[in-house]
Amino acid sequence: MISSTRAEIITIGDEILFGQITDTNTQWIGTQLTDIGIRPVRKTSVGDNKQDILDALAEASQRVQVIIVTGGLGPTRDDITKHTFCEYFGTELEINQDALALVTSFFEKRGRAMTEMNVQQAALPKNCTYIPNLCGTAPGMWFEKDNVVYVSLPGVPYEMKNLMEHEILPRLKAKFPTSIIQHKSIRTIGIGESFLAEKIADWETALPTHIKLAYLPHFGQVRLRLTGTGTDQALLEKELQDQVDKVMPVIEEHVFGFDLDELETVVGSLLMQNQATLSTAESCTGGYVASRITAVAGSSRYFEGSVVSYSNAIKMNVLGVKKETLDAFGAVSEQTAREMAEGARNLLNTTFAIATTGIAGPDGGTPEKPVGTVWIACAGPNETFTQLLTLRNDRKINIELTSSYVLNLLRKTILKANLVTKA
Amino acid sequence: MISSTRAEIITIGDEILFGQITDTNTQWIGTQLTDIGIRPVRKTSVGDNKQDILDALAEASQRVQVIIVTGGLGPTRDDITKHTFCEYFGTELEINQDALALVTSFFEKRGRAMTEMNVQQAALPKNCTYIPNLCGTAPGMWFEKDNVVYVSLPGVPYEMKNLMEHEILPRLKAKFPTSIIQHKSIRTIGIGESFLAEKIADWETALPTHIKLAYLPHFGQVRLRLTGTGTDQALLEKELQDQVDKVMPVIEEHVFGFDLDELETVVGSLLMQNQATLSTAESCTGGYVASRITAVAGSSRYFEGSVVSYSNAIKMNVLGVKKETLDAFGAVSEQTAREMAEGARNLLNTTFAIATTGIAGPDGGTPEKPVGTVWIACAGPNETFTQLLTLRNDRKINIELTSSYVLNLLRKTILKANLVTKA
Numbered sequence: 114m115i116s117s118t119r120a121e122i123i124t125i126g127d128e129i130l131f132g133q134i135t136d137t138n139t140q141w142i143g144t145q146l147t148d149i150g151i152r153p154v155r156k157t158s159v160g161d162n163k164q165d166i167l168d169a170l171a172e173a174s175q176r177v178q179v180i181i182v183t184g185g186l187g188p189t190r191d192d193i194t195k196h197t198f199c200e201y202f203g204t205e206l207e208i209n210q211d212a213l214a215l216v217t218s219f220f221e222k223r224g225r226a227m228t229e230m231n232v233q234q235a236a237l238p239k240n241c242t243y244i245p246n247l248c249g250t251a252p253g254m255w256f257e258k259d260n261v262v263y264v265s266l267p268g269v270p271y272e273m274k275n276l277m278e279h280e281i282l283p284r285l286k287a288k289f290p291t292s293i294i295q296h297k298s299i300r301t302i303g304i305g306e307s308f309l310a311e312k313i314a315d316w317e318t319a320l321p322t323h324i325k326l327a328y329l330p331h332f333g334q335v336r337l338r339l340t341g342t343g344t345d346q347a348l349l350e351k352e353l354q355d356q357v358d359k360v361m362p363v364i365e366e367h368v369f370g371f372d373l374d375e376l377e378t379v380v381g382s383l384l385m386q387n388q389a390t391l392s393t394a395e396s397c398t399g400g401y402v403a404s405r406i407t408a409v410a411g412s413s414r415y416f417e418g419s420v421v422s423y424s425n426a427i428k429m430n431v432l433g434v435k436k437e438t439l440d441a442f443g444a445v446s447e448q449t450a451r452e453m454a455e456g457a458r459n460l461l462n463t464t465f466a467i468a469t470t471g472i473a474g475p476d477g478g479t480p481e482k483p484v485g486t487v488w489i490a491c492a493g494p495n496e497t498f499t500q501l502l503t504l505r506n507d508r509k510i511n512i513e514l515t516s517s518y519v520l521n522l523l524r525k526t527i528l529k530a531n532l533v534t535k536a
Numbered sequence: 537m538i539s540s541t542r543a544e545i546i547t548i549g550d551e552i553l554f555g556q557i558t559d560t561n562t563q564w565i566g567t568q569l570t571d572i573g574i575r576p577v578r579k580t581s582v583g584d585n586k587q588d589i590l591d592a593l594a595e596a597s598q599r600v601q602v603i604i605v606t607g608g609l610g611p612t613r614d615d616i617t618k619h620t621f622c623e624y625f626g627t628e629l630e631i632n633q634d635a636l637a638l639v640t641s642f643f644e645k646r647g648r649a650m651t652e653m654n655v656q657q658a659a660l661p662k663n664c665t666y667i668p669n670l671c672g673t674a675p676g677m678w679f680e681k682d683n684v685v686y687v688s689l690p691g692v693p694y695e696m697k698n699l700m701e702h703e704i705l706p707r708l709k710a711k712f713p714t715s716i717i718q719h720k721s722i723r724t725i726g727i728g729e730s731f732l733a734e735k736i737a738d739w740e741t742a743l744p745t746h747i748k749l750a751y752l753p754h755f756g757q758v759r760l761r762l763t764g765t766g767t768d769q770a771l772l773e774k775e776l777q778d779q780v781d782k783v784m785p786v787i788e789e790h791v792f793g794f795d796l797d798e799l800e801t802v803v804g805s806l807l808m809q810n811q812a813t814l815s816t817a818e819s820c821t822g823g824y825v826a827s828r829i830t831a832v833a834g835s836s837r838y839f840e841g842s843v844v845s846y847s848n849a850i851k852m853n854v855l856g857v858k859k860e861t862l863d864a865f866g867a868v869s870e871q872t873a874r875e876m877a878e879g880a881r882n883l884l885n886t887t888f889a890i891a892t893t894g895i896a897g898p899d900g901g902t903p904e905k906p907v908g909t910v911w912i913a914c915a916g917p918n919e920t921f922t923q924l925l926t927l928r929n930d931r932k933i934n935i936e937l938t939s940s941y942v943l944n945l946l947r948k949t950i951l952k953a954n955l956v957t958k959a
Contacts, residue, residue, distance in 0.1 A: 128752050130576040131719075132566030133761060139581075143555030153553040154588065156581035158562075161750075165577065172595075228734050250730075269753070271930055296554075307673075311651055327584075329551050330692070338556060393823075393844075399830025400816075400823030403844045407822025410898050410931055412846075418854070419844035421816075421826045427841040427884055431854070461850055475833050507694060508833055 118151045118289040120179040123169050125194055126268065127160045129184070138183050138273055145277055149286050150294055151179055166197045174261045179285060184268035194265060195254075199238045202256060206236040209243050212252045219250055241265075244280045248272045253280060262288065293346050297353040299337040299360070300374055301367040302521050306330045309337070309364065316360045324356060332513045369524060376520040377405045377412075383524060384415040387532040389464035391523070393419040394432055394457035396444065397471040397487060402516045417461050422453065432456035443482070445470050447499045450488035458492045465526065466492045467519045471502065473511045485511055489519040491526040498526055540765075541574045541712040543602040546592050548617055549691065550583045552607070561606050561696055568700055572709050573717055574602055589620045597684045602708060607691035617688060618677075622661045625679060629659040632666050635675045642673055664688075667703045671695045676703060685711065716769050720776040722760040722783070723797055724790040725944050729753045732760070732787065739783045747779060755936045792947060799943035800828045800835075806947065807838040810955040812887035814946070816842040817855055817880035819867065820894040820910060825939045840884050845876065855879035866905070868893050870922045873911035881915045888949065889915045890942045894925070896934045908934055912942040914949040921949055 122142050128134045136158070143153045154177060159165040173180045182194070199205050213235035220227040234250050237243055244253030251267035253276045264281055266273045301309060306328050310317070317326055323343060329336040339356060343349040361368065370379045384391055393402050403419035406412055420431050425444055428434040433456040434449055442448045450468050458466035471487025478484035485504035490497055500522055504511045545565050551557045559581070566576045577600060582588040596603045605617070622628050636658035643650040657673050660666055667676030674690035676699045687704055689696045724732060729751050733740070740749055746766060752759040762779060766772040784791065793802045807814055816825045826842035829835055843854050848867055851857040856879040857872055865871045873891050881889035894910025901907035908927035913920055923945055927934045 127763070128750055128761065129563075130566055130579060131570045131763075132563040132568075132576075133719075133721075133759070134752055134754060135560070135563055137558070140552075140555040140558055143553050145555075147554045153555075154583060154585075155592075156553060156579075158579035160577060162577075169578075228730055230730055230733060271928070271933060298556075307651060307653055310653065327551055329557055331557060336556070338551065340550070340554075395823075398827070399835070399839075400818075400826030400842055400844065401830075403823030404821070404827045404935075407824075407844075407846065408932065408935070412822070413900075416822075416846050418846045418850040419823055419842070420854075421823065421830075421842035421844070423830065423836055423842075424840045431841070431843075431883065460854065477836075505694070509831065510694065512827075512831070 117294070118179060119154045119177040120146050120151045120181065121155045121157060121173040121177045122146075122153060123166075123173060123180060123182045124156070124158045124268075125161065125166055125182065125184040126158075129158045130160050138268065138270055141270070141274065142181055142183070142277065145282060146179070146181075146285075147294065147296070149282060151285060151289060152294065161193055163193060163197050163200070166194070167201055170197075170201050170263070174259070178261055178289065180261060180263045181281075182263065182265045183273055195236070195238060198241070198254070198256070198263075198265065202238060202240050202258065204239045207239055208232075208235050209237045209252070210235075211245065212237060212243055215245055215247075215252075216250050244276060246272055246276055247279075248275045255281075255284070293343055293349060295341045295343075295346070295349045295353055296372075297339045297341075297357055298372050299339075299357060299364070299368055300334060300370045300372075301337065301364060302334045302369050302376070302517060304335065304364075304367045306335050309335055309367070312363055313337075313360055316356075316363065320356065321352070324352065332510065333517050369521060376517055376524065377409050380520055380524050380527065381406070381409050381412060381415060383527045384465070387464070387527060387530070389527065389532060390415050390417050390462075392417050392457045392461035392463040392466045394453040394466060394468040395419060395421045396423060396428070396453070396469055397473045398469045398512050398515050398519075399423060401512050402467065402469065402519060405516055405520070417463050420457055420460065428453060432460065445472055445482055445486055445488060447488050447490075447501070450490035450499055451492070451497050454490035454492035454497055464494060464532070465523060465530075467523050468492075469515050469519050471504075471511070471515060473515075474506060474508045487511065487515050489515065489522055491519070491522045493526045493530045494532070495530060498522060540717070541602060542577045542600040543569050543574045543604065544578045544580060544596040544600045545569075545576060546589075546596060546603060546605045547579070547581045547691075548584065548589055548605065548607040549581075552581045553583050561691065561693055564693070564697065565604055565606070565700065568705060569602070569604075569708075570717065570719075572705060574708060574712060575717065584616055586616060586620050586623070589617065590624055593620075593624050593686070597682070601684055601712065603684060603686045604704075605686065605688045606696055618659070618661060621664070621677070621679070621686075621688065625661060625663050625681065627662045630662055631655075631658050632660045632675070633658075634668065635660060635666055638668055638670075638675075639673050667699060669695055669699055670702075671698045678704075678707070716766055716772060718764045718766075718769070718772045718776055719795075720762045720764075720780055721795050722762075722780060722787070722791055723757060723793045723795075724760065724787060725757045725792050725799070725940060727758065727787075727790045729758050732758055732790070735786055736760075736783055739779075739786065743779065744775070747775065755933065756940050792944060799940055799947065800832050803943055803947050803950065804829070804832050804835060804838060806950045807888070810887070810950060810953070812950065812955060813838050813840050813885075815840050815880045815884035815886040815889045817876040817889060817891040818842060818844045819846060819851070819876070819892055820896045821892045821935050821938050821942075822846060824935050825890065825892065825942060828939055828943070840886050843880055843883065851876060855883065868895055868905050868909055868911060870911050870913075870924070873913035873922055874915075874920050877913035877915035877920055887917060887955070888946060888953075890946050891915075892938050892942050894927075894934070894938060896938075897929060897931045910934065910938050912938065912945055914942070914945045916949045916953045917955070918953060921945060 256263040453468035474484035665678040672695040876891035897907035
């Protein structure tokens, strides 16, 4: 067993406990700590209540060597974190001149007047190391006591991330000798967790004890995550890669990528490799497929645009779907999906075009075409492929699943078209 | 002070600590508990480690009367929750015949063979009350010991939600006499937290002690949440409403809605009230505005469609933006935004059309138009309004902010157009 530095992430805020905001900070912090070999062993959320925060700090200090606290540093009155830290460490607040200078210049640059509240943001517990926040007005704080590091960060995600990346992670790496933890993920789509588990049971059973497997299902995808621990980084990486190579032949048809690959980044790379372009024609996904594609930086190199044809009029007048097709087969049909994809490919003048049409729900289902009935299509230079999806009774899930399946259909179509080799 | 039932939410899974999946369960559970007057006071996440889970259960049992545990119930081997509950309560697993019947019928309905792993999903600790899961194969479990209720639920969100809604929440309501907690939120956009706080400082200071205010900022919006506690529900509701009425005149220009209102639902209602229709023309948001609009069930009643014109060719050929406009002012300009909105309104034949064009980043910025420069427009029956946004250096945030500001511009334009009154 390798000794490793253990961490706890504490978030403060009634709004998190009451479920009134989505906490994305702790997930991100978890990834970052893991990447530098510090192992998160617990996450704790407490409310804006001094005693609960004091308890959480005291408990965490018994468990771990690194405590990361976020939230509770905004300029308004529900923020009590700094006072609580003073009480915890038995110290008091004083205006930190470096912090005050930074807050002042932040407001000067924006040509805004500073309020007394903003001045108070520069008041810090006397025993803290001040960590400047270059993106906002709430400073970072670093404390050390009895061999435990306490880090306090603002709750605003991009301020917190900036502080972690540029200040906290480098300091943690310097302070703690890290053991080696390596991850390798295989990303699959279109096969359920238990069926995947049956397929790879022999391989899983034969895994060495220092390599652990986890199944992480998420909207039609399952991520197979291998976690290895060891002392020799190069050896560990090779061992993980060998295990991946060993299992791949069994599951290849379901695999769309590895590690941080997403369907939208994988198809982006494939399109660029093939010097090909893409457009979408969307009915039931309502622009969500295009938004996933364009969330990727640099997507303008291969993505031309989209027609969201929520109404039949737009399917006909803009995309050129034939009235006879809609009359004979309906808007949710293989024929309509095909004509939407081919129509977008012509109109927007792209190498590939993908289309979605279906009943996302909660209304609009019929006995023949219940909610969750979706047709997807991908038109390429040689032919058009279609696929019927039979999904759930939930609008959001249906949109999410459809977008993933149509991106996967595109991925397969590009691989089949094999443009570069042909050219 | 009103006594109230306290709850802790425990999630199990290395993948949550390592940040490899997004945990949406605990947020939702937090809302639901709060709504029935049970106060979440802590959230805890631990890894797939028996001792850590045992510790978390024991600690929580000292703090609260209700413990909700999710995760760790899937069919694969990384799931150890059930065994840990056995150890915690000093009991053992046995096949529950009701659970087995349900799992069997689940697979029969889908025409799939059942695996030994699936059979084992029906094995439950002897002391638990079995809670049937009608959406999946992992059962719910209810334990009681020393006046603490322990509920264990599957980690798959829609299975967990179904169990909570139909089984757990009704049982909790029956078991615990709930005190009265009421929330009322005012939702603002386009004003920073500290500026808002200055504006309403007098009102905030004068709030009675049983009404608490929180500022919840999120992507250009700030939610002002009032939380009141009391014994008389009708009185409490009236008191909260009175406070809202009192502060509204001060902040009205920034308020787009209340409570669960979102910009996309607010504009949807306004469009329906005005019997008006909507389309979008999107460049930098890449379909994200349309996807927000169409995420709302029933949006097909007012939303016709969208043209995502990522390339200039599509701006010209499909939306009819003039070549001279693009040459003279560039794609990111007031003139182009205006012609995009008016082009979409004509092409897609709608009452209103909104447009976005900007530099989302990380590349594409120039000294004159840095990353974060965005023009938005809204074309209505009478005139077209435009607005310049000067945003951040982050692609995702810029897309999110642009989508909110353009929906808000639409909201204001509809209110100005005042169609129904005119007709």
